[in-house]
Amino acid sequence: xxxxxxxxxxxxxxxxxxxxxxxxxxxxxxxxxxxxxxxxxxxxxxxxxxxxxxxxxxxxxxxxxxxxxxxxxxxxxxxxxxxxxxxxxxxxxxxxxxxxxxxxxxxxxxxxxxxxxxxxxxxxxxxxxxxxxxxxxxxxxxxxxxxxxxxxxxxxxxxxxxxxxxxxxxxxxxxxxxxxxxxxxxxxxxxxxxxxxxxxxxxxxxxxxxxxxxxxxxxxxxxxxxxxxxxxxxxxxxxxxxxxxxxxxxxxxxxxxxxxxxxxxxxxxxxxxxxxxxxxxxx
Numbered sequence: 136x137x138x139x140x141x142x143x144x145x146x147x148x149x150x151x152x153x154x155x156x157x158x159x160x161x162x163x164x165x166x167x168x169x170x171x172x173x174x175x176x177x178x179x180x181x182x183x184x185x186x187x188x189x190x191x192x193x194x195x196x197x198x199x200x201x202x203x204x205x206x207x208x209x210x211x212x213x214x215x216x217x218x219x220x221x222x223x224x225x226x227x228x229x230x231x232x233x234x235x236x237x238x239x240x241x242x243x244x245x246x247x248x249x250x251x252x253x254x255x256x257x258x259x260x261x262x263x264x265x266x267x268x269x270x271x272x273x274x275x276x277x278x279x280x281x282x283x284x285x286x287x288x289x290x291x292x293x294x295x296x297x298x299x300x301x302x303x304x305x306x307x308x309x310x311x312x313x314x315x316x317x318x319x320x321x322x323x324x325x326x327x328x329x330x331x332x333x334x335x336x337x338x339x340x341x342x343x344x345x346x347x348x349x350x351x352x353x354x355x356x357x358x359x360x361x362x363x364x365x366x367x368x369x370x371x372x373x374x375x376x377x378x379x380x381x382x383x384x385x386x387x388x389x390x391x392x393x394x395x396x397x398x399x400x401x402x403x404x405x406x407x408x409x410x411x412x413x414x415x416x417x418x
Contacts (some may be wrong), residue, residue: 136281136314142179142189151175151338154189157281157316162307164329164346165318166405168413172338173318174214177285180316181211193281207235210279212270214286220259224252227273235277243276250298263290271299275306282306284317288324296321300328322405326350332405336413344386353403354388355411357381362398373415384411 137157144151151172157163165173178184180191182198191198194205218227224247231238247254250268258266271287282303288296307313319325325332325346332349334342344353358366359380368374370387384403385391391400401407 136194137180137316138190138192138195139176139180140190142176142191143187144175144179144184145187149175149338151179153333153335153338153340155316155333155340157314159314160311161330162303162315162317162328164325164332165316165335166320166322166325166332166409167318167335168409169320171335173335174285175338176335177213177283177316177318181209181283207237207277208280210274210277210282212274212282212284212287214289217266217270218258218273221257223257224254224269227258227269231273231277237278239276239278243272246272246276246302264292264295267291267295268299271302275302280310280313282313282315282317284315286318286320288319288321296324300324303328322409326405334409334412341412342408348386349405349408350403352388353384353386353408354391355401355403355407356383356385356391356395357399357401358383366398367394368418371418373411374418375411375415382411382415384408384415 136159137155139153139155142151142153153172153176155165155176165176167173175184179186180198193201194208196205228240228243231243232240244254252265252269258269261269267287267290274282274284288299291299303315307315317325317329329346331343331345333340357379363381370385370390371383372386373384375382388400388402391398
């Protein structure tokens with residue numbers, strides 16, 4: 136669905152340089168701290184900013200050569216954009232009906248009712264959660280083949296985030312050829328949704344891994360200074376000095392469980408990997 140190769144974009148104090156692939160039928164996550172380059176990458180993919188180099192293909196076409204019909208196959212929700220806050224949901228539905236050949240108004244209004252969104256009220260009167268729900272409904276209700284979602288759960292409480300994530304799962308279940316590229320700094324949102332994860336820091340991809348591999352094979356090993364000195368570091372990716380000694384990130388959890396039973400080995404999650412990849416250092 137999306138192939139980004141050696142994309143570069145430079146600003147005064149920041150340079151994006153990344154490659155990302157989103158195959159058909161998959162959900163791909165892009166994670167990183169605020170300012171890491173997630174939104175810049177999304178805007179370049181959508182053609183909202185002009186890259187300095189590299190190539191971007193969507194549906195096997197250069198993103199600058201997409202037809203109007205191609206663009207109708209893409210659903211978008213960006214953190215810093217949307218419809219005018221003076222429009223009501225009814226107004227927005229009228230615009231969508233004339234913008235997308237496949238806009239499903241009955242589904243749109245049905246989901247608005249399900250998510251308790253007032254049809255006649257202006258969007259400026261909506262809460263943060265209501266605005267986030269509306270953005271996602273706009274993105275999915277015209278039978279899009281590809282969703283590009285930048286921080287769609289930003290500012291939501293746990294219950295509201297779970298509602299939106301369930302909606303995305305339903306969207307994927309309806310058609311196994313669909314794809315999603317989603318960014319978030321809330322890693323737990325992506326652990327049960329994404330097939331693979333790209334981690335970006337300071338404009339560069341520092342890790343790409345299948346989500347199952349990341350959650351099952353990665354581990355955090357905690358060692359005293361004495362243990363660290365004599366430890367087998369063959370499969371250690373990053374290390375970090377701690378008050379107790381050292382934390383070490385590995386992608387070979389089973390190897391260390393079998394060979395170092397006295398070491399403290401904790402199963403990893405995405406937050407742990409982010410902390411170690413950004414705050415640690417290579418052996």
